[in-house]
Amino acid sequence: MxxxxxxxxxxxxxxxxxxxxxxxxxxxxxxxxxxxxxxxxxxxxxxxxxxxxxxxxxxxxxxxxxxxxxxxxIKLKNYSYDPLLENQSNPTHGILHKFKGRALVTMTGNCAIHCRYCFRKHFDYQANTPSKKHWSKIKEYLINHSDIFEIILSGGDPLINNDHYLGDFIQMISSIPNITTLRIHSRVPIVLPERITPSLLDIIANTKLMKVMVVHTNHPQELDQQINSKIRLLKNAGLTIFNQSVLLAGVNNKANILIDLSKLLFSYGIIPYYLNMLDQVTGSQKFYVKQKDALNIYQILLSSLPGYLVPKLVQEHPNLPYKKPLFTH
Ligand code: SF4
Incomplete structure (x- = not known):
């Protein structure tokens, strides 16, 4: 090999x-x-x-x-191919515009890993992965929607793109006056840390945009010292790094696992950000956790961790302009 x-x-x-x-x-x-x-x-x-x-x-x-x-x-009644109705928030090739002030770009349909619960596993990437010929339309859309200040690079996994393409795209969006913040959603630092190369770090370090990365980790067993070192390099390149997890039956639906995960993430310099309820994509039912059980787990997190280590327990709904917090008092 x-x-x-x-x-x-x-x-x-x-x-x-x-x-x-x-x-x-x-x-x-x-x-x-x-x-x-x-x-x-x-x-x-x-x-x-x-x-x-x-x-x-x-x-x-x-x-x-x-x-x-x-x-x-198996197809079940409450599960669908597009649980967040993203095809209704797709104004131009490659852009998902769901939330005020932010737009998401589906940079690629490829990922380093296939997670069985992924809510975009049936997403029509063929119709939505922008190539350079689509960039002018993307730019036009972002300029015409001057309230958009943050671009979320997503996918698929945006870090699967090569450095040249990624660097040029970041440069293109940084030339738009209303865009101040670059956010990268990626599972790559966790599942393929070798991708965090000096040239990728240079691209990130050299943009004038404010920089955020949201990695995706569900269980402490996923983390190791190599990831820790790469996260340090990403932070040195100017990124603020958060983690989001999905609450998954049989994987992390126990408070002690999530407590250990939050502590370990923080020791790497990553802030626990979201604990997402499952988006009910067709075929993902084995991962479903009932809301009542999620709230019971969450109560234990709240009483066991300092507030800054408790991720927000949220559920995304297709017609809500934000992720809905499930714990409100
Ligand atoms: S890495 Fe993210 S986008 Fe890719 S399959 Fe996993 S959850 Fe889905």
């Missing part, structure tokens, strides 16, 4: 269920919800993240997030 660049590392991602079962000494019969190859959102996990799975445990919290299973093809 050639591990000389992050692209090569990514190209060596595991994409086959049987390879995973063999590697971790598991059998199909070990699972209540049987593993199943899913063609339109296949298994994908990069080598370094794969190594964090603990052998022989069908309930491993990382394995649970990445292993496709038979329940994913």
């Amino acid at each position: 050639n591990y000389s660049s992050w692209q090569n590392i990514l190209a060596n991602s595991t994409t086959n269920i049987q390879d995973i079962l063999n590697k971790f000494s598991l059998n199909v019969g070990d699972f209540y919800d049987q593993p199943l190859e899913i063609d339109n959102f296949p298994i994908k996990i990069p080598p370094g993240f794969l190594k964090k799975i603990i052998s022989g445990d069908p309930n491993d919290p990382i394995l649970k997030q990445i292993l496709p299973s038979a329940s994913e093809i």
Whole structure:
């Protein structure tokens, strides 16, 4: 295997269920919800993240997030392909404009990992991934909506783009007078830390925009010293770094896990920001946590952690102009 660049590392991602079962000494019969190859959102996990799975445990919290299973093809009434109705907030190719003052750009449909609960797993990226020919329309939209001050690079995962493309795009948006803030939503620093290269750090450090990154971690087992070092470099490049998690049954729906996660994140210099309720995308039902149970867990977080380590427990609703906090007193 050639591990000389992050692209090569990514190209060596595991994409086959049987390879995973063999590697971790598991059998199909070990699972209540049987593993199943899913063609339109296949298994994908990069080598370094794969190594964090603990052998022989069908309930491993990382394995649970990445292993496709038979329940994913079951269609249920309260689940849909577009649970946040994002196709109604898509004014021009590549832009999602849902919230006042902020616009999200779907920089790519690709990710370093395929998370089974992802609410955008059915998103029409083909119709919405901007290439350079779409940039003038994006710029025009942002100039014409002068209340927009923050651009959120999302996807997919924006850090899957190459440095050249990313750097040029950031330069383009930084030339728009009303844009003051760049936000990068990415799971890459957690699942593919090798992507945090000196040239990416230069691009981030050199923009005049204010800079925020929101990483995505669900369980302390995902974190290690390599990530810690890369987060330090990102902070040195001028980023303020937050974390968002999704509350996932069988992965992190226990207060002690979330308490440990908040403490560990903070020791890396990351502020716990959001604990999102599941967006009910078709096939994600095995991750669902009832609101009553979420609130019980949250009460324990509140009484166990200083306020700055308690992420906001929120649910996004398609027609609300903000994420709704579930704990209000
Ligand atoms: S990294 Fe983010 S966008 Fe990509 S599959 Fe996972 S949750 Fe979805």
